[in-house]
Amino acid sequence: MIKKVFVLFAAFAVLAGSSVAAEFTVGAGVGAISSPYRGQDIKLLPEPYLEIDSKYFYISFPFQANTPLAPSAGIHLINTSPFTLNVKGSFMKDQLEPDDNDNGDMRLLDKRKASLGGGIDITARHAFGIFSREASMDILGTNTGMVASAA
Numbered sequence: 001m002i003k004k005v006f007v008l009f010a011a012f013a014v015l016a017g018s019s020v021a022a023e024f025t026v027g028a029g030v031g032a033i034s035s036p037y038r039g040q041d042i043k044l045l046p047e048p049y050l051e052i053d054s055k056y057f058y059i060s061f062p063f064q065a066n067t068p069l070a071p072s073a074g075i076h077l078i079n080t081s082p083f084t085l086n087v088k089g090s091f092m093k094d095q096l097e098p099d100d101n102d103n104g105d106m107r108l109l110d111k112r113k114a115s116l117g118g119g120i121d122i123t124a125r126h127a128f129g130i131f132s133r134e135a136s137m138d139i140l141g142t143n144t145g146m147v148a149s150a151a
Contacts, residue, residue, distance in 0.1 A: 022054035039103035055079060058086070074121070084123045092117045092138060092147070115142035 027049035034042050050061040059073045074088030096112035119136025130151075137146045 022052050025049065025051040039101040039106050082125050084121075086121050088119060088121060088136070089139070090117045090119075090136060091115075092136075092143070113142050115140050117147065119147075 028046070029049060030044055030046055032042055032044055050059065052059040055076070056079070057073070057075045061071045070091040070093045072088050072090035074086040076084060076086055078085040092115045094112060095114050096106075096109060098107045098109050098111060101107050115138045117136040118139035119134065121132065121134040123130065123132045132151045133149070135146065135148045138144070
């Protein structure tokens with residue numbers, strides 16, 4: 001699975017090299033990631049920060065401790081200053097090892113593995129604020145369900 005994610009990001013990186021108008025940001029850090037699941041320990045993970053944004057696509061490896069943000073790449077279907085609509089793929093890094101959990105109820109849950117999500121996001125920018133919506137689901141079939149957010 002990780003190889004598939006790497007190939008996806010590598011393909012976008014090759015496209016970024018050929019785009020004159022792309023903006024690049026590079027960095028590195030360590031993220032303290034708290035699990036959304038009760039009874040899980042905080043994990044320290046090395047996380048690169050790479051962002052490439054062009055008129056047609058973007059790649060983002062965010063370093064955001066304690067947030068659900070994860071590496072993602074997408075194609076801008078609409079990319080105007082007040083409005084963007086993207087089709088994207090992102091690494092879904094929420095994992096659960098029920099046997100490692102100290103909560104009895106959590107031990108009854110199924111194991112959750114990291115996977116690749118696919119979906120859309122919409123952002124509208126106005127003088128009074130930014131509104132954003134996102135929806136994605138596991139496209140590798142590792143887990144079931146859907147993730148949605150609004151801000």
